[in-house]
Amino acid sequence: MLGLPTVLITLRPAASREMGPPRAISPVGFLLGDCLGPPNQPDLQRRVLRDALRRWEAREEPGNIWELNYPDYQSDPAIVNGGEIVSE
């Protein structure tokens, strides 16, 4: 068994890069919790997923994380600290 080809969607590209994922994309500026995009926005979620599948398809050097912009993404002002919750 050769293993399975994977693709990762990460909102923490620097941290993910440390782990060396062979294929990954990172939507720029998305809050934690919005890995595919905000709730009930299937069109944006589909674009992110489609880009992840393009990255999966691409025959290029492993380890390259595509950092992609989605200009119509609007972060939710109710979510603070980038979506991260730090334990006290």
Add this chain to the structure above:
Amino acid sequence: MPMSRRCIPYTPRRHELSETTFALVSTAGVHLRDQEPYDLAGDNSWRLIPGDVQSSQLMVTHEHYNHSHADQDINCVFPIDRLREMAAEGVIGGVGDKHLGFMGYSQKLRDLYERAAPEMAKIIERSQADAVLLTAG
């Protein structure tokens, strides 16, 4: 246990996208509503999510990111409905019969690398899937 930073493991794809069945593996804390929640203090256990799951059956247990959006729409972190749409349109070959939920917060890294992750990989390798989409919170 240090991860190798020199060698990036790489499995070439053997099929075209339209012929490939994808499984979802997520560290966003996704599980079925009737499955035991993850231990918030740290947990290397996973939850098997059946291929025919309805998105309304899924929930998140995780306290290191704000999952209020995923509580409204699990596709924010676990895009099962989006993946099925892609399969219905013929973009991908199909959606696998097994997916895995995981919390991705653990103090037991050796156990994670040496036991848990290989066991999870084995489950997916033995499923219908021939590729994996990984998501996090």
